[in-house]
Amino acid sequence: MLAQIFIGFILAIILGAIFGPKIEVVQPLGDLFLRLIKFIVVPLVLASLITGITSLNNIKKLLSVGGKTITYFMGTTFMAVVIGLLVGFGISPGKGLDITLPTESAEKTEIPSVIDTILNIIPVNPFESLSTGNILQIIFIAIAIGLAITAVGEKAKPLANFFDALALVMYKITGVIMKLAPIGIFGILAPIVGNYGLDILLPLVKVILAVAIACAIQLLVTYSIAVRTLGKMSPLVFLKGIAPAGLFAFTTASSSATLPLSIKNTEENLGVSKEISSFVLPFGSTINMDGAAIYQGIAVIFIAQFFNIELTIMQLITVMFMTVLVSIGAAGVPGAGLIMLTMVLQSVNLPLEGIALVAAIDRILDMFRTSINVIGDASAAVVVQESENKKNLKKAA
Template identity: 40%
Template sequence: MSVLKMKLHWQILIALVLAILIGLLIERDTGIFGVTLYAIFDFLGTLFLNALKMLIVPLIVSSIIVGVAGIGDSSNLGRLGGKTIGYYAMTSLFAIVVGLLVVNIIQPGMVEGSAEDVFGLSASKGELEAQFADKGAADIVEIFLRMVPTNIVAAAAAGQMLGLIFFSLLYGFFITRLNGNLAQTQLDFWNGVFEVMMKITELVMRFAPIGVFALVAKTVTDTGLEAFGPLALFFFSVVIALGIHFFVTLPLLLLLVGGVKPSRHYRAMGAALLTAFSTASSSATLPLTMECVEKNAGVSNRTSSFVLPLGATVNMDGTALYECVAVMFIAQAYGIELGLATQFMIVILALLTSIGVAGIPAASLVAIAIILSAVGLPLEGIGLILAVDRILDMMRTSVNVFSDSCGAVIIAKSEGETGILEQDGPIPARA
């Protein structure tokens, strides 16, 4: 099997191992033909981060507009739609708050020494501290003001994503209020933009192994293996937070709101969860998720066919949690203590950007770049988490899929459906 035919996660793993080995073997001034390898790593890593940044505005705008317009166009929107959106907003918010609490308690990025010495980051701590020094609780009001920018184009150019996301939500909603051909023309256009951006995203992610190699090799050349201690702590912080949401929050919702036994639902969703873990794609897992929810859990096709496809698009509990923890970790790595206003902004942005994250591997890197830009942290911080992103991607995708399936069960029960999770074996689906 050639390297190009390998699955992306194997390519990234190989790149990671090679980056660590080469970073340990060379010095910062090691070079060929008068160019240092460190400078080459820096160039390739910056190029990869620039490519991610290039995707931010068109991808987030098109995905949110298409998602919202699709919801509004559904004949099932009404009561079922309201319950679905309410459930997804609630569970995503729960997940983000869990992640925020865990990362504030463990503080994986807080280390002795400067960000440059420990992590190989170049941004000045002094400049960043000055930027965040005046932030306080009163700035929460400013966050809401930023949701309505005076110039949407200028807001996009300046990286003020909160206003752009709010505008996209409004735009998508009012597409559904247009008549006939006008609505279809708008929807076709934004669908086309979204599909093009997905293809460009896939192209950029093909170069992820090179970006990972360059960013990790640069860090190891600078710091040795010193940066991997905090990285391991970050990894376990995310795992702990995901575990709390997966094994505590969602089962409690099943038990208290849905009135079903969580253990039966875990068994019913086994195949879908394993597929989600191996593919790291909630979209790719969707057919199997629907089969498990209908045949094993006993939810009707009427409910599952509305709740689950919508969930694969907008309900990303694990992703929202991960975005929050990752941004807080990067801030801690720079030695920045984020105030209440900035943490509140991170929660809001994680909630909103998780709606627009595509259900494909590593798509959350784009959302993390959005949040970093919005709160004023350098994008180079993404390089810190790339080494463990893939395995965490697999875990958070499983959480995303499980949350979707829990939503289908809870909403079906609220709609008066019977026979849901009343036995452990497969249950025939009802029309």
């Protein structure tokens, strides 16, 4: 599949560059594939997460796996924003830039308060959450049902079996849909390449380069060290195993759309158990935003340099901690990347007008950060799996 996806990826770039906007004729292929992915995401997340919780057998084990997962996500997100800031200072994407600030500022998005963010996790109508695809609320529903099934015990076994069977059915449908991935990727990426001209990219090429370099460092250093030391897995085995999902995420710029392939890759290629992957990956696809953290760090440096503002040490520390906190707080909100950047800029009193500077290339940057988010989720699954394996061996001994 990796070879097929890569061929579709390369063809999309070549033909998009040759035919320009005319290549939009193939866009229905991408739209069809994305609709098929969206068709399976909600039942897959619900069924797989409930199955993952019930397969852990007890609440104590759930808390153990959940605690390790959240701790890992917080740690890698912190590393991501530090890398973003360092690369931003090293490349200095905002210095000497001659761009006329757009007369229309970036679209204003209402920033929810911390209390509202917490309350919005709890659905008023579970069926509305399922129909609208609110992943954060669906995760809450799945956790509540999974915990209740575990607490009830034997009498709830038929319901547990139902969700287990539903998860297996969704995996089967996913396998069929994924055979269309190379064609779908071609249909998604070719129109993007055809419509983005060098006139937009060249002035901001240093920003794109900075994000690409920082993402590569996060991948080759942070995740590689984590899977080697904590996950006891060769980084090469890990990267090869998760490569199809990473490439798919890069093309679609959607963690949710990539989730079925991520689950397939981590279980089949990386040896992660179903109970771990079905909990960590749906959870991570919503709250883990390492790629977005990298983007925040670089965007803050870029905007500060563009407006000739010197950032203090305290402001940089604030950026680091705010990025880690809002990565979870902005989860489930449409345009989470923009929400996060707005909140971080406000925390250090940088001009919000700077958001408009990166708006033109946000779709391209989103491809990099989504790919890193997805690979980070997989690395968490590998690390948590190894930790649970050690725990089980100690109990057996």
